Amino acid sequence: MKYDAVIIGAGPSGSFCALNLARKGIKVLIIDKCSFPREKACGGLISKNAMDLLKRHTLTIDINHNIINKICLIGKNEEQAVIESRTPLGIIVKRKEFDQFLARKAVEAGADFIDNCRFESCILESAGYKIQTARGNFYADYLIGADGCFSKVARASNIRKRWSKWEKGIALCAHVPDEYVVQKRVNAVEFCFPDVLAGIGWCFPGNNYYNIGVGGTVFDSKRIISAFKLLLEKNMKDKKSLSNLKYNAAFLPAGGRFRKISDKRIFLLGDAAGFVDAFSGEGIYYALRSAEILSDVINQNKDGREYEKRCYETFLGEFRLSAFLSVYFGNKKHVFQKGMQERFLKAICMIMTQTPESMRYKKVFDCLITGGFSFNVAFLWLKRLILD
Ligand SMILES: Cc1cc2nc3c(=O)[nH]c(=O)nc-3n(C[C@H](O)[C@H](O)[C@H](O)COP(=O)(O)OP(=O)(O)OC[C@H]3O[C@@H](n4cnc5c(N)ncnc54)[C@H](O)[C@@H]3O)c2cc1C
Numbered sequence: 001m002k003y004d005a006v007i008i009g010a011g012p013s014g015s016f017c018a019l020n021l022a023r024k025g026i027k028v029l030i031i032d033k034c035s036f037p038r039e040k041a042c043g044g045l046i047s048k049n050a051m052d053l054l055k056r057h058t059l060t061i062d063i064n065h066n067i068i069n070k071i072c073l074i075g076k077n078e079e080q081a082v083i084e085s086r087t088p089l090g091i092i093v094k095r096k097e098f099d100q101f102l103a104r105k106a107v108e109a110g111a112d113f114i115d116n117c118r119f120e121s122c123i124l125e126s127a128g129y130k131i132q133t134a135r136g137n138f139y140a141d142y143l144i145g146a147d148g149c150f151s152k153v154a155r156a157s158n159i160r161k162r163w164s165k166w167e168k169g170i171a172l173c174a175h176v177p178d179e180y181v182v183q184k185r186v187n188a189v190e191f192c193f194p195d196v197l198a199g200i201g202w203c204f205p206g207n208n209y210y211n212i213g214v215g216g217t218v219f220d221s222k223r224i225i226s227a228f229k230l231l232l233e234k235n236m237k238d239k240k241s242l243s244n245l246k247y248n249a250a251f252l253p254a255g256g257r258f259r260k261i262s263d264k265r266i267f268l269l270g271d272a273a274g275f276v277d278a279f280s281g282e283g284i285y286y287a288l289r290s291a292e293i294l295s296d297v298i299n300q301n302k303d304g305r306e307y308e309k310r311c312y313e314t315f316l317g318e319f320r321l322s323a324f325l326s327v328y329f330g331n332k333k334h335v336f337q338k339g340m341q342e343r344f345l346k347a348i349c350m351i352m353t354q355t356p357e358s359m360r361y362k363k364v365f366d367c368l369i370t371g372g373f374s375f376n377v378a379f380l381w382l383k384r385l386i387l388d
Pocket of ligand 1: 008010011014031040041043044046117119120146147149151152170172173213215249252269270271272276281283284285
């Protein structure tokens with residue numbers, strides 16, 4: 001069957017791109033290797049930024065969600081710092097439901113969707129791309145890789161073979177029912193700072209559950225696992241309920257370098273392109289924004305160079321600053337020193353509510369760096385990378 005565009009992967013980037021292309025009258029197919037709805041390891045925090053972007057495309061999130069208007073930082077000795085906003089800072093969703101919602105919207109807009117269908121390889125023929133899948137061949141003028149961190153499209157098209165260790169993060173999380181969790185503030189996302197390089201721990205209140213997790217660089221994988229166990233135990237009323245929980249883990253690529261993300265009429269989106277903020281771990285906004293940029297580029301009949309140029313004009317500066325900050329703050333031990341907590345609260349608010357176009361990371365950088373730096377961090381990285 002011949003399409004204008006075939007998209008591999010029905011995560012936020014793939015489905016949102018399909019929706020935009022279908023609305024422009026472009027004949028589009030999405031395939032996903034999983035049976036939908038499917039689980040996805042994620043904190044489920046959709047920032048105000050991402051919500052505004054969806055609203056611009058007249059999408060109202062009509063699934064279960066919980067509105068967030070507070071951010072709370074928890075220190076090592078349980079000290080706390082809180083900021084409250086009069087307007088929502090974001091929402092917490094279950095990714096299984098959010099991704100299904102976006103895929104449904106894409107289909108309603110006219111896209112075809114085949115789940116349980118694994119992409120295998122692609123061949124450029126005179127009439128376009130021949131796309132080989134576990135359920136037969138499809139043909140398209142454009143091939144879009146929205147297939148996550150370990151994109152097979154990137155490998156099959158020689159755009160990228162693998163990530164270096166420096167570019168990869170790993171995160172673990174669990175959905176914990178309300179009744180298992182010690183009492184918490186309502187509508188507040190909590191962040192804590194375990195002894196993990198470039199890492200963060202979180203506890204996000206969903207609708208009748210909490211999403212608890214820890215993420216950081218793959219160099220610190222062992223510490224991430226133990227910090228995750230500790231964080232769960234700290235937040236549970238009774239440790240015995242731990243055995244009832246289901247854990248999820250996934251890798252995430254960090255933005256910060258200029259990388260090839262397209263080739264002729266093959267394009268990579270979201271995690272497949274490495275569009276994750278290394279400092280905050282946010283990826284959904286970039287997944288949606290890269291999909292928005294690509295659908296414009298295809299609609300204007302432009303090629304991969306235009307897509308690459310527009311993405312990097314929008315994201316590269318901010319990814320560089322966020323990667324720098326994640327290294328600079330090490331394991332963020334000094335968040336509760338020298339009044340830094342107010343600066344961190346302000347910075348997280350800016351990341352959740354302002355767009356890359358408003359140079360938000362420049363403001364975040366100014367806000368955090370003027371707070372002072374501990375040289376211990378440089379020694380900490382050296383010790384972890386060389387001696388541990
Ligand atoms: C633990 C964790 C917590 C996170 N928390 C947050 C958060 O709270 N907020 C936030 O903004 N970001 C968060 N992120 C990042 C966010 O999850 C990703 O950036 C986002 O999912 C990227 O969307 P995507 O559409 O590019 O890829 P994905 O969501 O990974 O979707 C890729 C899709 O491709 C499919 N696929 C893969 N290979 C194939 C193949 N060969 N054939 C067919 N289909 C294929 C997969 O089944 C999947 O459905 C978190 C990440 C992790 C790991």
